[in-house]
Amino acid sequence: MSRPAGLSGFPEWTPAQQLVEEQVLAVLRRTFELHGFSPLTTRAVEPMSVLSSKGEVDKEVYVLRRAQSLSEADQPDDDPLALHFDLTVPFARYVVERAGSLQFPFRRYQIQKVWRGERPQEGRYREFVQADIDVVDRDSLSLHHEVEMPVVMAEVFEQLTALGLPRMTIRVNNRKLAEGFFRGLGLDDPVAVLRAVDKLGKIGPDGVRRELVAAGATDAQVDSCLALAAISTTGDGFVEQVRALGVTHDLLDVGLAELAAVVSAPGAEGLVADLSIARGLDYYTGTVFETFMEGFEASGSVCSGGRYDELASDSRSTYPGVGISFGLSRALGLLFGHGLTADRSVPSAVLVALTAEGDRSRAAEVARALRARGISTQVAPEPEKFGKQIRFADRRGIPFVWFCGAGGSGGDQVKDIRTGDQVDADAATWAPPPADLVPRIVTG
Amino acid sequence: MSRPAGLSGFPEWTPAQQLVEEQVLAVLRRTFELHGFSPLTTRAVEPMSVLSSKGEVDKEVYVLRRAQSLSEADQPDDDPLALHFDLTVPFARYVVERAGSLQFPFRRYQIQKVWRGERPQEGRYREFVQADIDVVDRDSLSLHHEVEMPVVMAEVFEQLTALGLPRMTIRVNNRKLAEGFFRGLGLDDPVAVLRAVDKLGKIGPDGVRRELVAAGATDAQVDSCLALAAISTTGDGFVEQVRALGVTHDLLDVGLAELAAVVSAPGAEGLVADLSIARGLDYYTGTVFETFMEGFEASGSVCSGGRYDELASDSRSTYPGVGISFGLSRALGLLFGHGLTADRSVPSAVLVALTAEGDRSRAAEVARALRARGISTQVAPEPEKFGKQIRFADRRGIPFVWFCGAGGSGGDQVKDIRTGDQVDADAATWAPPPADLVPRIVTG
Numbered sequence: 001m002s003r004p005a006g007l008s009g010f011p012e013w014t015p016a017q018q019l020v021e022e023q024v025l026a027v028l029r030r031t032f033e034l035h036g037f038s039p040l041t042t043r044a045v046e047p048m049s050v051l052s053s054k055g056e057v058d059k060e061v062y063v064l065r066r067a068q069s070l071s072e073a074d075q076p077d078d079d080p081l082a083l084h085f086d087l088t089v090p091f092a093r094y095v096v097e098r099a100g101s102l103q104f105p106f107r108r109y110q111i112q113k114v115w116r117g118e119r120p121q122e123g124r125y126r127e128f129v130q131a132d133i134d135v136v137d138r139d140s141l142s143l144h145h146e147v148e149m150p151v152v153m154a155e156v157f158e159q160l161t162a163l164g165l166p167r168m169t170i171r172v173n174n175r176k177l178a179e180g181f182f183r184g185l186g187l188d189d190p191v192a193v194l195r196a197v198d199k200l201g202k203i204g205p206d207g208v209r210r211e212l213v214a215a216g217a218t219d220a221q222v223d224s225c226l227a228l229a230a231i232s233t234t235g236d237g238f239v240e241q242v243r244a245l246g247v248t249h250d251l252l253d254v255g256l257a258e259l260a261a262v263v264s265a266p267g268a269e270g271l272v273a274d275l276s277i278a279r280g281l282d283y284y285t286g287t288v289f290e291t292f293m294e295g296f297e298a299s300g301s302v303c304s305g306g307r308y309d310e311l312a313s314d315s316r317s318t319y320p321g322v323g324i325s326f327g328l329s330r331a332l333g334l335l336f337g338h339g340l341t342a343d344r345s346v347p348s349a350v351l352v353a354l355t356a357e358g359d360r361s362r363a364a365e366v367a368r369a370l371r372a373r374g375i376s377t378q379v380a381p382e383p384e385k386f387g388k389q390i391r392f393a394d395r396r397g398i399p400f401v402w403f404c405g406a407g408g409s410g411g412d413q414v415k416d417i418r419t420g421d422q423v424d425a426d427a428a429t430w431a432p433p434p435a436d437l438v439p440r441i442v443t444g
Numbered sequence: 445m446s447r448p449a450g451l452s453g454f455p456e457w458t459p460a461q462q463l464v465e466e467q468v469l470a471v472l473r474r475t476f477e478l479h480g481f482s483p484l485t486t487r488a489v490e491p492m493s494v495l496s497s498k499g500e501v502d503k504e505v506y507v508l509r510r511a512q513s514l515s516e517a518d519q520p521d522d523d524p525l526a527l528h529f530d531l532t533v534p535f536a537r538y539v540v541e542r543a544g545s546l547q548f549p550f551r552r553y554q555i556q557k558v559w560r561g562e563r564p565q566e567g568r569y570r571e572f573v574q575a576d577i578d579v580v581d582r583d584s585l586s587l588h589h590e591v592e593m594p595v596v597m598a599e600v601f602e603q604l605t606a607l608g609l610p611r612m613t614i615r616v617n618n619r620k621l622a623e624g625f626f627r628g629l630g631l632d633d634p635v636a637v638l639r640a641v642d643k644l645g646k647i648g649p650d651g652v653r654r655e656l657v658a659a660g661a662t663d664a665q666v667d668s669c670l671a672l673a674a675i676s677t678t679g680d681g682f683v684e685q686v687r688a689l690g691v692t693h694d695l696l697d698v699g700l701a702e703l704a705a706v707v708s709a710p711g712a713e714g715l716v717a718d719l720s721i722a723r724g725l726d727y728y729t730g731t732v733f734e735t736f737m738e739g740f741e742a743s744g745s746v747c748s749g750g751r752y753d754e755l756a757s758d759s760r761s762t763y764p765g766v767g768i769s770f771g772l773s774r775a776l777g778l779l780f781g782h783g784l785t786a787d788r789s790v791p792s793a794v795l796v797a798l799t800a801e802g803d804r805s806r807a808a809e810v811a812r813a814l815r816a817r818g819i820s821t822q823v824a825p826e827p828e829k830f831g832k833q834i835r836f837a838d839r840r841g842i843p844f845v846w847f848c849g850a851g852g853s854g855g856d857q858v859k860d861i862r863t864g865d866q867v868d869a870d871a872a873t874w875a876p877p878p879a880d881l882v883p884r885i886v887t888g
Contacts, residue, residue: 007525010487012538014545015552022473022483029466034815036822037794039466043454043571044488044557048511064506066561067492067526080450082511094456101458103789103840105825109458113488116512127487142825144804178700182772201693266808344549346479371478378480381549381586 011333016397019342019439021332025111027159028131028326034110035152037133040108040439042090044115045081050093061085083115087132088323092312095136095319100223105145111328119325125329127219136311138171143258145325146287146307149324151267153303156326158270164441166294166304166336171232171274172262173288175306177255177319178278181228181242184249192393193217197229198278228277238257238273257305262287284328285309289324303332342439344397347376349432350414352402353389354380362404366412369427370402375437390417397434402427453562453570455777463786463883465776465792469555471603472575472770477552479596481577484552486534488559489525494537504560505529524849527559530578533766536756539580540761548582549589555772559806569773577693578767580755585764587702590731592744593768595749596712597735600770602714606887609779610738612747616674616706619750621699622722625672625686628693628842629665637661641673642722673720682717706731729753731766737775739782746775788885791820793876794858796846797833798824806848810856813871814846819881821846834861843880846871 006012013021014134016257051061062083063212073422079273084090095106111131118124133152134144149373152169158166171259178197179190187193196211203211205226212222224245239256263273279288286307293302305324312319330341352363367377387404391399406413407424414430415422417441432438450456457465472751477483495505506527528534531554533539541551555575562568577596579589594614601612622641623634631637640655647655649670655767657664668689675685683700707717723732730751737746749768776784794814796807811821822842824833830847838861850857851868858874859866875881 006541007487010489012485014542015482015550016486018483020484021485022477033466033819034820036820037463038459038790040459041456041462041465043451043456043570044449045454048450061511062508063511064508064527067505067507083508098458099451106459107790107822114510115488127489137825142837145825159755195630265806266812289514346480346482346551347477361710368710374478374487376478376480376550381581423480 011125011329015345016342017336019347020441022162023163027156028111031156032133037107037109040110041112042094043393044083047079047091048082049079051082051089060118061392062115062117073189079215079437085116086114087112087130091134096312105135107135109133119229128329130325131326131328134321136319136321138317138319144263146322147262147265150289151265151270151321153324154267154270168291168293169272170275170291171272172287174255174259175277175284175286175288176251177259180249180252180255180440184247184252185224187217187221193225194278197225200229200276225360233273236264238275258286263363279306283308296334299334302327339443341442341444342441344439346396346400349375349394349436350377350400350402351377351398352377354383356383359404365404366404366427375431393417455569455773459789460786461651462781463537463791464885467606467607467637471600472555475600476577481551484554485556486538488527490528490534490537490588491523492526493523495526495533504562506559506561529560531556531574535578540756540758543758549579551579572773575770575772576767578765580763581764582761582763587705590766591706591709593766594715594733597710598711598714612735612737613716614733614735615716615721615886616703617719617721618699619717619728619730619732620695620702621703624693624696624699625691628666628691631661631665631779637669638722641669644673675719677717680708682719690695702730723750727752740778743778746771784885785886785888787886788883790824790840792842793819793880794821794844795842796821796845798827800827803848810846810848810871819875837861844876
C-alpha cells in the first residue's frame with residue numbers, strides 16, 4: 001500500500017487528540033444522562049425525500065449508490081438514500097415513525113457523525129460529529145424546557161473548562177422579543193429585519209442600516225433596531241434597557257418574560273441575554289442560543305439551537321420542541337489547531353516493566369490487580385533494561401513505571417518518571433494521584 | 445411529513461434498547477482503556493482504491509456522490525469515495541499514513557458503524573456497529589499479543605453476562621497448528637483443506653470428506669482431518685489428543701505451543717481450544733478466534749479475529765498485527781429479537797414530582813442535588829396530582845418518585861413505586877440502591 005494522504009474535509013485526530021475527544025464525549029454522555037436524556041442513535045442514511053422535507057438541501061448532500069449497480073433495486077431511483085446532514089431531521093423522522101410507542105415529552109441526546117458535501121475550508125468539514133439534546137412534546141411544549149436546555153449545556157461547558165478547554169459563553173435571545181419589538185416599531189416583515197440584523201457582525205451597523213433602509217425602514221426605526229441589538233446583559237437587566245427604548249407590543253412582553261425566565265434560572269448564571277443573536281434559520285419561534293468559545297469568538301458559534309413550534313407533524317399531531325447542538329468536531333478542530341492535546345498518547349497511567357520474558361505472568365498479575373481498581377495499565381511488550389523501559393513510557397507520556405521485585409524482600413516498586421521518585425508499592429493498594437488517572441488535557 | 449417506514453437493513457432501536465446498547469458500549473470502552481488501548485475514530489469514507497486494496501469488495505460497497513454533481517471535482521472519477529465496510533482497512537490506512545509519528549506496538553480500539561450494500565436478511569445488516577481491538581507492530585509482533593486479545597474480550601464478556609446478556613464462549617484455533625498437521629499428513633494445499641473443514645457445520649463430515657477426496661486426499665487422511673476438527677478442550681488437554689493422532693511436523697509443534705500459550709494464560713480459563721475453527725479469510729497466519737453466544741450458536745460467531753502477518757505495508761516496513769472484532773449490532777439485534785431490553789425507557793432513577801408550577805425551582809434544586817451525586821433525575825414536565833405523577837414514572841420505568849415537602853415538618857419524601865414504600869429523604873444524602881442507579885437489562 002502506498003502512503004495515502006489525508007482527505008480534505010474529513011478530519012482525523014492523533015491518538016493524543018482522540019484521548020481529549022473521548023474525555024469530552026464522556027462529559028457529554030454523563031451530563032445528558034444525569035438530566036434524564038435517553039441516548040439515541042439513528043441510521044446514518046435517510047431517503048432524499050426525508051432530507052429535503054425541510055427545504056432545499058440537495059447541493060450539500062452525499063447520495064449513496066452500490067458500487068455494482070447504478071440503481072438500488074429496493075430503493076426507488078427518484079428517492080435515493082443519502083447521508084444525513086444534521087441530527088434534527090433524522091430525529092424528527094424517528095419521532096414521527098414511532099410516535100405511537102414513544103413517551104412524550106421525549107428527551108433524547110444524540111452524538112453522531114453528519115456529512116455535508118461542501119467545499120472544505122478553514123473550520124468547515126465534510127464529516128463531523130455533533131452532540132444534540134432535544135425535548136419534543138406532542139401538540140404543546142412548556143416554556144420550562146427552553147429554560148432547561150442552556151442550563152444542561154452550561155453544566156457541560158463548566159466541566160469542559162475544568163478539563164482545560166476554554167470558557168464557553170452561551171448567548172440567548174428570543175424570537176418573540178425581536179418580532180414583537182420590530183412590529184411595535186411598525187416594521188411588518190420581522191423575518192427580513194432579523195436577517196439584516198443577523199449580519200451585524202459581518203457588515204457592521206452601517207451595512208445593516210443600508211439593508212433596512214432599502215427595505216423601507218426609516219432611520220429612526222433603524223436606530224431602534226440597532227439599539228436593541230446592542231443590548232447584552234447577564235441576568236435580566238436587559239428588560240429595563242429594552243423598556244427604555246419605548247417600544248410596546250404584546251409579543252414583546254411575552255418575549256421579554258420568556259428570556260428573563262431563561263437567564264434567571266438556577267444554573268443559568270453564566271448566560272448572556274444578547275439581543276443581537278438572530279440565528280438565520282427561520283423555523284425558530286422562541287428562545288434561540290449561540291455559544292462562543294473564549295479566544296475563538298471570531299470563528300462563530302460552536303453550540304446553537306432554539307425553540308421550534310413544529311419539529312415534525314403527522315396526520316394527528318404536531319411535535320414542538322427545543323434543542324441545542326454542540327459542534328464537537330468544529331470546536332475540537334479549532335482547539336487542536338491551536339495546540340490543545342493530551343499529555344499521553346495512550347490511556348495507560350502505569351507501564352509494568354519487564355526484565356525477562358519469563359516474568360510476564362507476574363507482570364500480568366500486577367496489571368490485573370491495578371485494572372481491577374480502575375487504573376489503566378499496560379505491560380511492556382518486550383523485556384528490556386530499566387532505562388529503555390522508562391524511555392518507552394516517556395515517549396507515550398505514561399507517568400508511572402512499575403518494577404516487579406525491585407523493592408526490599410522481593411516486593412514491588414513504582415517510579416514516577418517525571419520526578420524520579422521510586423517507592424515501595426503493592427498492586428493491591430497503590431493508586432496514582434487522581435489527576436494522573438486519566439490523560440491531562442494540555443496546550444502543547 | 446407522512447409517517448415513514450423503517451429501512452430494511454438499517455436497524456434502529458427503541459429507547460429502552462438504546463439504553464442496553466449504551467451500557468454495553470460503556471463496558472467496551474472502559475475495559476479497552478483499562479488495558480491501554482487508545483480510542484480511535486477514522487473517517488467513514490475511504491477512496492475505493494484503499495477499500496479494494498485487500499481484494500475484491502466492490503459489490504458490497506456504498507459509493508458516494510454529491511447530489512448536485514455526478515462527479516466530485518476534487519476526487520478523481522476513477523477513485524470515488526465510499527463508505528468503509530469494516531474497521532480493519534481504515535485502521536491499516538491510518539497506520540501507514542501516520543507510521544512516522546505513531547508509537548509501536550500501537551494498541552487501539554475502534555467502535556464505529558460500517559456499511560455493506562448487501563441484500564438484507566435475518567441478522568444481516570447494511571449498517572452496523574463493530575467494536576474492534578488490534579495491536580499492530582512494525583516488522584515483527586510477539587506471541588504474547590495473541591495471548592492477550594481473547595483475555596481482554598473475555599473480560600468484556602464476563603461483564604456483559606453480569607449485566608444480563610448470555611454467556612459468550614471464545615473458541616480458539618491456530619493456523620500453524622492446522623497447516624502443520626495437514627502438511628505432516630502429506631496434504632500440500634493446507635488452505636484448500638482449511639476451506640473444506642470450515643464447512644463442517646454446514647455440510648457435515650460426509651460433505652467435507654467428499655470435497656477432500658475430490659481434491660485428492662485419501663480416506664485415511666480425511667479421517668485424520670476430521671479427528672483433528674473434533675478436538676475441543678478447555679485448557680491445553682488438546683495437545684495430548686493431537687499427539688495421539690500420530691502426525692508430526694515442525695509447524696504443528698509451533699502451533700500446538702502457541703495455542704497452548706493462548707488457552708493457558710491467566711484470564712483465559714473460559715476459552716475453548718476448538719480445532720474445527722478455521723475462519724474463511726486466508727490472511728490469518730496464527731491464532732484465530734470465533735465467539736458463540738449461548739442459545740444463539742446457530743447464528744454463528746459474534747466476535748472473530750486473529751493474527752495476520754501483514755495488516756499493511758509501506759516502502760520500508762510491514763505491520764503485523766492481531767485483532768478481534770465484536771459485532772455489536774449483530775449480537776444486540778439477535779438478543780433484541782428475543783426480548784432483551786431495559787426496564788426503563790429513560791436513564792432517570794428518580795422523577796421529582798410537581799404539584800404546582802410555582803414549586804419548579806424547589807424541584808429543580810432537588811434534582812441538582814441528586815445529579816451532583818451521580819443520580820440521574822428528571823423533574824415532572826407538568827404539575828399533576830400524585831397518582832398521575834406515579835403513572836408518569838411507571839410508564840417510563842422510573843423506580844422512584846420524589847415528593848417535595850411531603851414529609852413531617854416540611855421535609856421531602858421518596859416513594860419506591862414498585863413496592864409503594866414511601867420514606868423521609870434528604871436530597872443531599874439519599875441514594876437509590878446501587879442496582880437501581882442505572883436501567884436493568886431484562887428479558888421482556
